[in-house]
Amino acid sequence: MKATTARYGEDSWAVITGSTDGIGKAAAIYLARQGFNIVLVSRTLAKLQTVAKEVEAEATKAGKKIKTKVISNDWTKNFDAETHTSMYQQHLKDLDISILINNVGMADAGDFTDLSEQQIHNMITCNVYSTALMTNQIIHSFKRRFEKNNKIRSLLINTSAMAAIVPCPFVSVYSATKIFGDFLLNGLSIELAQYNVDCSAWRAAGVQTKIIGSDGDIPPKEFGMATPEEYVTAGLSKCASGVHSGYYFHEFMHLVWTNINDIAPVELCMGFFNNMLRGMMAKEMAKKKKA
16 A cells, blocks of 8 residues: 555645655655655754755645644654653644654664663664654554544554564664564554554665765665665555565565574574674775775
């Protein structure tokens, strides 16, 4: 099922966290072209305002007139319940929100003992608290709109990762935070079915975003890697599909690894990722030395 206003409601709003780059920005543009109003949530206000103008311009090109709203929040610092409640009451409570995409996330790779306490704190608060607390808030909107019209549907998406399939050495904290989002979504898919909420977790592999680049750079496209636009287009055409990987090549990888994980000892799978990630880290270190 594609994400269209016919399915999720005319003049409704999509809330997207981590929306100034990569998958989040691509999702905002895609949904704006479909006619959804867009709430952009990210850390830097100036970037949010720039992206909001771009999103509106892309919607106009597609013949849609939409509204945008921006919310600036740093989830590594403002992750407490009080902050989130205040954010919802001030910015979101009165909107007809039909879609939530929990996309904001952080990843730091390396030996666990080399990670600082601040890095560990940032990954957990950004990847875990934001997902749980934003979802808890937006569900109120989903329930209200269902009570007004029991034919209308809503959509919840968590951006996950292949790292959620098995524990991953050298990205162990990131891997653990991603399985949290998957478990949360799977449980909620049962709870929220009574309110016509479609639930989808995107287990991405390689996507051309800063999160997998070195020093915040966008990496060059390699075999099997998707652009954010390609990934979002694939993901938003399968809105009611549970846990999946969206993009065709990632779906193939996901199918292979979930089946291997079902029949092979977890140590074998972890060993593969151990070797793969060691190779990636060595490659990044060589790049830095050369630079």
